[in-house]
Amino acid sequence: MDKTLHEVLDSVRPPDPHKKVYKDECMYSFDSPDSETGLYICMKECYGFGKKFVEEYSRKSGNRVFLHLQRRHKIVVKSEEPVKKKPTKLAIDVEGGFDSNETKYTVEEHKSVVVLPEWKVLALSDEQMPPLVVVAVDDILALESATKGAELAAMSNTWEGDVLKPSKHALSLKQLDNGVKVPPSGWQCRYPGCNLTLICGST
Numbered sequence: 001m002d003k004t005l006h007e008v009l010d011s012v013r014p015p016d017p018h019k020k021v022y023k024d025e026c027m028y029s030f031d032s033p034d035s036e037t038g039l040y041i042c043m044k045e046c047y048g049f050g051k052k053f054v055e056e057y058s059r060k061s062g063n064r065v066f067l068h069l070q071r072r073h074k075i076v077v078k079s080e081e082p083v084k085k086k087p088t089k090l091a092i093d094v095e096g097g098f099d100s101n102e103t104k105y106t107v108e109e110h111k112s113v114v115v116l117p118e119w120k121v122l123a124l125s126d127e128q129m130p131p132l133v134v135v136a137v138d139d140i141l142a143l144e145s146a147t148k149g150a151e152l153a154a155m156s157n158t159w160e161g162d163v164l165k166p167s168k169h170a171l172s173l174k175q176l177d178n179g180v181k182v183p184p185s186g187w188q189c190r191y192p193g194c195n196l197t198l199i200c201g202s203t
Contacts, residue, residue: 004115005122005130011065013044014136020146023069026050033109038070040114043136058116067137068121070110113137 015021023041025032031050033039040054041047043065049057058064089096113122113133122129124137167173180190189196 004118004120005065005133008064008115009130009132011044011063012132012136014139015046015143019046019143021046021140021143022048022146023140024048024145024147026053028053033069033071038068040066040068041140043067046140055116064116066114066116067140068112068114072108073105074108075105
């Protein structure tokens with residue numbers, strides 16, 4: 001086990017299933033795993049920071065162990081580009097529409113554990129990695145990000161992006177009485193001479 005990491009294991013705490021994990025973007029900037037320096041996630045509080053802010057947070061909080069996430073996008077170069085048909089429909093993944101599965105680049109993900117203020121980088125593949133750290137890393141990666149959770153919660157009460165609100169008339173809406181009483185069964189056409197029997201389509 002790395003001596004430096006062993007001394008700061010109190011900065012590692014696996015998140016519980018309801019913990020908010022900020023692993024998409026820095027708390028103070030727009031840095032993300034796709035940024036040049038990636039994103040550093042506190043392995044105790046699950047807050048994400050860009051490199052510009054992580055050291056100050058570590059100094060003030062005393063939390064020194066971070067999961068470093070970094071993604072690199074590489075453009076796929078094809079020697080023989082197949083002839084593509086121009087889309088004729090405003091649709092996705094249908095004949096004549098746009099292909100959403102067309103891959104133009106590959107994504108390489110890099111994950112490591114970083115100890116501050118030494119900036120000591122430890123590979124996750126290290127067999128001497130403490131089990132507590134391994135569990136914390138797995139849980140952070142597995143849990144839904146706080147940003148995505150907030151987006152899903154905001155969209156749960158919307159229709160096509162518009163927030164659905166109860167109408168101000170919903171509670172006071174009155175049903176007009178037209179004098180027609182519909183029996184629970186035996187429905188028939190109301191017009192004279194019509195012997196058509198109406199039935200419910202449900203079973």
